[in-house]
Amino acid sequence: ETGVTQTPRHLVMGMTNKKSLKCEQHLGHNAMYWYKQSAKKPLELMFVYNFKEQTENNSVPSRFSPECPNSSHLFLHLHTLQPEDSALYLCASSQSGGRGSSYNSPLHFGNGTRLTVT
């Protein structure tokens, strides 16, 4: 029980499909993140939401579209992906001290969604 739940665990999609990844955190945190983990590469930060507001978009292509309806839920909408987008997509959450505060608890990660684009 990690406190951060991601669905689905595995997803295979064609390049013309539209799908969504879902993340839910049960830890009462106020910040949520999407990371991408590709083989032989370090984790890459994609998006950050603090208090439901997107505070970072790390030069991610527009075919990835995040949505954060509330502080417990985070989605990643996918459309017209490329085969090189195949990776493990990890969601994480943390407790942020808010604006003007430098405090942030360690990230808690979900088990990820293994995405394969064919």
Added chain:
Amino acid sequence: SQELEQSPQSLIVQEGKNLTINCTSSKTLYGLYWYKQKYGEGLIFLMMLQKGGEEKSHEKITAKLDEKKQQSSLHITASQPSHAGIYLCGADMLRETSGSRLTFGEGTQLTVNP
């Protein structure tokens, strides 16, 4: 080159042996986080270090952040098969982000043979 270098990339040890994994940065680290990952799963938080010279232990795992805050080491004593996995270091490279913009190393794959 990577901002955060981990060494070794992989490590195979016999059960009961001690081992050390290193994480090195060319910049000052404002926070250093160690995680463990089983293949294809999420990252499990192990320890966080923020002060130069700081050392923390949990069961048989000890992590240190050097005085200059540019290198950290993770030491496992008397390794067991349950220690096997990928160990990743994540670092705050900016003073103001405090854990919310981590840069990760590529990870160290640890295998412990019974």
